[in-house]
Amino acid sequence: MTDRLDLDGASWTRISPKYKWPEMASYALSGLVLAGVSAFTWFTGQWWGYALTAGILVVTILLVAFTPRRVRSIGYQLRDDDLLVRRGIFFLRFVAVPYGRMQLIDVNRGPVVRALGLSDLKFVTAAAASAVTIPGVPAAEADRLRDKLVELAETRRAGL
Amino acid sequence: MSGWTPGPEYPPEPPRPPAKPGVSSKTAAPAIDFTDGEWHRLHPATPLLKGGLALIVIIGIFLNSAREQLVEFFLPGPDGRRGGQSDDPVGYAVDHGLLLFVVLGIVALLVVIVAIFYVSWRMNTFRVTADTVEVRSGVFFRTNRRARLDRIQGINVQRQLFARIFGAAKLEINQAGNDANVPLAYLRSASAEEVRSEILRRASGRAESEREAAGRAQPGIAQPAGASGVLEKRLNEFLAEPLGEGETEPRSVVRMHLGRLIGSAVLSGFTLFLVAIIVAVVVSIVTTGEYFLLFVFFPTLLGSFSYYSRRVVKSLRYSIASTPDGIRIGWGLLSTSNETLPPGRVHSIRLSQPLAWRPFGWWEVKINRASHSSTKGADNQANTTILPVGSKEDVTRVLELILPQLVGLSAAEADAAEALAAGHTTAEDVVAAQPELAVEKSSETLSLIEAGMTSSGDEGGFTNSPRRAAVLRWFSWRRNGFREAPGAVLLRKGAIWRQLIVVPLPRVQSVGITQGPLLRRLGLAALQFHTVQGPITASIGALDQAQAAEFFETSAAHAVGAARADQTHRWLEGVGDAPSTSGQQWPAPDPSFRRVDGETS
Numbered sequence: 224m225t226d227r228l229d230l231d232g233a234s235w236t237r238i239s240p241k242y243k244w245p246e247m248a249s250y251a252l253s254g255l256v257l258a259g260v261s262a263f264t265w266f267t268g269q270w271w272g273y274a275l276t277a278g279i280l281v282v283t284i285l286l287v288a289f290t291p292r293r294v295r296s297i298g299y300q301l302r303d304d305d306l307l308v309r310r311g312i313f314f315l316r317f318v319a320v321p322y323g324r325m326q327l328i329d330v331n332r333g334p335v336v337r338a339l340g341l342s343d344l345k346f347v348t349a350a351a352a353s354a355v356t357i358p359g360v361p362a363a364e365a366d367r368l369r370d371k372l373v374e375l376a377e378t379r380r381a382g383l
Numbered sequence: 384m385s386g387w388t389p390g391p392e393y394p395p396e397p398p399r400p401p402a403k404p405g406v407s408s409k410t411a412a413p414a415i416d417f418t419d420g421e422w423h424r425l426h427p428a429t430p431l432l433k434g435g436l437a438l439i440v441i442i443g444i445f446l447n448s449a450r451e452q453l454v455e456f457f458l459p460g461p462d463g464r465r466g467g468q469s470d471d472p473v474g475y476a477v478d479h480g481l482l483l484f485v486v487l488g489i490v491a492l493l494v495v496i497v498a499i500f501y502v503s504w505r506m507n508t509f510r511v512t513a514d515t516v517e518v519r520s521g522v523f524f525r526t527n528r529r530a531r532l533d534r535i536q537g538i539n540v541q542r543q544l545f546a547r548i549f550g551a552a553k554l555e556i557n558q559a560g561n562d563a564n565v566p567l568a569y570l571r572s573a574s575a576e577e578v579r580s581e582i583l584r585r586a587s588g589r590a591e592s593e594r595e596a597a598g599r600a601q602p603g604i605a606q607p608a609g610a611s612g613v614l615e616k617r618l619n620e621f622l623a624e625p626l627g628e629g630e631t632e633p634r635s636v637v638r639m640h641l642g643r644l645i646g647s648a649v650l651s652g653f654t655l656f657l658v659a660i661i662v663a664v665v666v667s668i669v670t671t672g673e674y675f676l677l678f679v680f681f682p683t684l685l686g687s688f689s690y691y692s693r694r695v696v697k698s699l700r701y702s703i704a705s706t707p708d709g710i711r712i713g714w715g716l717l718s719t720s721n722e723t724l725p726p727g728r729v730h731s732i733r734l735s736q737p738l739a740w741r742p743f744g745w746w747e748v749k750i751n752r753a754s755h756s757s758t759k760g761a762d763n764q765a766n767t768t769i770l771p772v773g774s775k776e777d778v779t780r781v782l783e784l785i786l787p788q789l790v791g792l793s794a795a796e797a798d799a800a801e802a803l804a805a806g807h808t809t810a811e812d813v814v815a816a817q818p819e820l821a822v823e824k825s826s827e828t829l830s831l832i833e834a835g836m837t838s839s840g841d842e843g844g845f846t847n848s849p850r851r852a853a854v855l856r857w858f859s860w861r862r863n864g865f866r867e868a869p870g871a872v873l874l875r876k877g878a879i880w881r882q883l884i885v886v887p888l889p890r891v892q893s894v895g896i897t898q899g900p901l902l903r904r905l906g907l908a909a910l911q912f913h914t915v916q917g918p919i920t921a922s923i924g925a926l927d928q929a930q931a932a933e934f935f936e937t938s939a940a941h942a943v944g945a946a947r948a949d950q951t952h953r954w955l956e957g958v959g960d961a962p963s964t965s966g967q968q969w970p971a972p973d974p975s976f977r978r979v980d981g982e983t984s
Contacts, residue, residue, distance in 0.1 A: 226928075316897045317896045323946055352911065382534075
């Protein structure tokens, strides 16, 4: 195995580690619900019914177990001219969005995330494929970041 | 369209709407000037063209079934009235003395329908101001849509067959986004051309003084009168060219041949699909002896014929030409449409060549664009295909039209900014040298694209996938590569289905690099250049990890620089002014990179 993909000279700002709790909870909950639904296959009396449920539970446990690492892997960096965002451990993804390309910035706060004092940032460019989000940013930091990015986008405005 | 003459004479200007507050009621204009910033109505035949056809049909049906009665009424026969035709509704009405009511009812219905269409036409007004185009429509539910001119992605002039008969055309101003078009249906054919050229002139940011010089007395015909200065003179040279002003069709740089069109349709991927279905059906009939699949398949067969014929007919009169306001692409045989794409409105370009086209050396050119025109071609060709099929020379000619504005200017600007920062040159020199530099840069890019169309390995300066990527790219690992050209990124893919994707750096929205578990095991990575949605996805996989990461960094940085240098939202701003010292404004574009067939004019 070779070294994983990384970008040189990147000093990442990590998101709040607290963000792992809502993530783990949502994985655990959806895993349990799926497992519960799959339990109906037990009535067929076939072995694969049990295997299915067991499989779902194993996958859920793995997802939950890796969530803290996955959350740690989410980071962003405000460079001179663009915002660099990375995420993922198995499926790594780095995206660089020039400030002038941001069409709008959303700050979303769901009930669970809000209880932890966090916000989710979502950036929209003219390309749907950009799909840049920074979840789990402390609320005050998120507002500050949004204002700063909007200001940067304003000064570096470009067309489409 | 050549040989196409306008239909009925456009009646005198319709009564102006009651003067709106703040709108001066300027009158006594000899010809209708739709772009004077006041509210105007559309072509009086609009109600008829939009839905009035149904009216004619209703009248036709009525007259047809009442024919006997009418004949009898005007030419009474010796036998007098015949009775007992109660199966005929008109006969029934006559027999029961209800004729008067029926006729009155139908007349009332017609009056109501005509009134509704008339009112909706009366209420549908538009105006073109210096910065916006605005449309008001609706009777009960009023709609007011205002679009900024500098955000125009393209203007489409459509002439449906029925509208052509009336000499009318539909003008559609395309903006970025879904359902973001501003339709002006319908205008007189010539007026549509005038409105289009005037809107594009304003959108381009060309100086106001030039407009006065162009002579408002003869709208649509840009007559340089008293133009002074080299820049204005250059500009007027363009405007004087008969490119789609009035009824003249701009000269196309590509000729479509019927044989090539039919050949390309027959040798398309769709045919493979069709052949596969036929084989499957034949096999199933032979093996099972059941014929039901034949019936399932029959509609598909019929559909395929219409697919082929639409593809051929639609592309038969395809033309592409350069105008001062961008590339103009024309389509269609009976119902025609021609679309003007202002410079820089192309978000990515793909040249592709299926295996079956290779012996003939044919290529197809598609683009991604931000707007969604309502014109549908054969498989939406009009929207995204700018060359349905063409030889390598045709591809070169088409790219020569697009590239200078798209990549040449920003590459030249980036170079100039560097030179300025280093203190090698002065701002005046930069401005003076830019058109030439842009031509140079775009021809450099073009030669790199030409080199990349069929090359493999590191030919043409491409960085291709390493040997270990052969696991993922069995045949194409040598071809699978990328390189940066002045103002653009080139992605070369596919050994069997050859593709070359050109992403102009000023249009890149964001850059991504990804690595899944499999790629990671092989030390590979994938790159994505995010542009607006369209048929082209600019991504390339199975690249060496370190090379990909390096290219990610450089192209992301260059995309920022290119976007900053990009001026295409006001593509002729500063023309007619004195050259500015900011280095941001553009002098009149040089004819040599506007027109390919420059010697013809």
